Amino acid sequence: MDRTERFYKIELLLRSRGCVAFETLRDELAVSPATLKRDLQYLRDRLAAPIVYDRFDNGYRFEAVVPSAASPRHELPGLWFSEKEIHALLTMHQLLAGLDDDGVLSRHLQPMADKLQGMLGADESEARELMRRVKLISTARRRVPSRHFELLGSALVQRKRVWLRYFKRSDRSTSEREVSPQRLVNYRNTWYLDAWCHASEGLRRFALDAVQEAKPLDSRARAVALKELEAELDAGYGIYGGGGAKLNWATLVFNADAAQWVANEEWHPRQRARWLADGRYELQVPYGDPTELAMDILRHGDSVVVTGDKALVAAIGQRLRRAAQLYA
Known part of the structure; x- marks a missing residue:
């Protein structure tokens, strides 16, 4: 049983039994007294677990706290990760950061990364060193304003329509469109939005860096099946793979x-x-x-x-x- 598994085991024992003696915890985890003491201290200091020693019952329990916005009920992350899985997730976090524009993804994912680092048991310098050992080199990246990325990502999840002012580079024209977002695509260091365009009544692919202005709409987005989306936009080569052209x-x-x-x-x-x-x-x-x-x-x-x-x-x-x- 690695350290991460022990953390979850301690959490489970305290929640299910209320107050658990030190000897019982040690026997359940099959560790030395010194190791158990370090685990309990780490849960308190690094993961903010409200574990206290109850002298009356001669055991450890969670401190009775009324949950509130300021002090919510303590819980370890809902999934049970091994140390290798945590390493993989931190590596994936670093790769996502390499695709990031204006820190949009990093800002939302950083709390998860902080929790994963805490579960790993590494101090701050070790965690920073781990993250520096994974790097994504991007060339010719076209950056996307964070306000557009977040707005379009939110509309995609909420299945809402969006109004766009869009610059078309091929003929240097600007148009206004109402679209139903279907998918975000990162291709060759550039973000694109696959959407149903209500003006042209068809699926279109928009480069996010060419979006001049975007506004959320209250209207429900038109649903397009993923198979239809892939057949229309992914059939041919590269980012110009679809659009209804003959293959x-x-x-x-x-x-x-x-x-x-x-x-x-x-x-x-x-x-x-x-x-x-x-x-x-x-x-x-x-x-x-x-x-x-x-x-x-x-x-x-x-x-x-x-x-x-x-x-x-x-x-x-x-x-x-x-x-x-x-x-x-």
């Missing part, structure tokens, strides 16, 4: 050197791939809008060639010729 399949052939890395990458959940006899790697991915796929193909330069899809080949060839002219 095509792109065939990419990587040379033997690039294949050593690409073979371990997932470009799309429905991708098809195979090794060729000469060591090259063939990858097929579905796409609707070719914009992002072309960008990723260009990133590999002369290590990849597109075959079969004449329109995509022509578009990439044109981009390469224009780029070459800039460096001529």
Whole structure:
């Protein structure tokens, strides 16, 4: 039984039996007197457990306190975590912090992290050291104002509609829309809102950093089944994967050197791939809008060639010729 389990065991014994003798606690936990004393002291000092020694009954119990807003009834966290599970949760907390904009997630999750650190038994310096050992490096992040993230997240959970003033970068236009939030998506260090747009009567994906203003509405959000959402917005390649565009399949052939890395990458959940006899790697991915796929193909330069899809080949060839002219 590790330390975390002992904390829950002590809590359970005191709640179920009222007052428990020191010897009984020691026997139930199968620990030394010194270990039990440390556990009781830690529960009092670090987890604010109101444990007192009752001289009349010669045992330990919870102090009788009337719960209030200032002093709520003490309880350890409702789930029973082992130390390895706590380490995993703290690691996940640090990863979420790496996705954070303006400290929105961290502000709401920090109380949980503090409790987990307390359950782990590490002092403050040890806890800080643990958190520094996990890092998420983000590049080209487009930050989202915290007021928008919190408002949209709240509307999503409460199933409420939202009014948006949205800037569309492709044609540099601004529009006002009423939307029903369906899902928040973090893709390549950028947050997006998948929503039903009531103006266009369809599912749309909005970049949160392009939201200029947002207001909550009292109207109930339109419900869209997750399968419909995925079929519409996730079918094709990348963030431009849906929108009702007809899907095509792109065939990419990587040379033997690039294949050593690409073979371990997932470009799309429905991708098809195979090794060729000469060591090259063939990858097929579905796409609707070719914009992002072309960008990723260009990133590999002369290590990849597109075959079969004449329109995509022509578009990439044109981009390469224009780029070459800039460096001529």
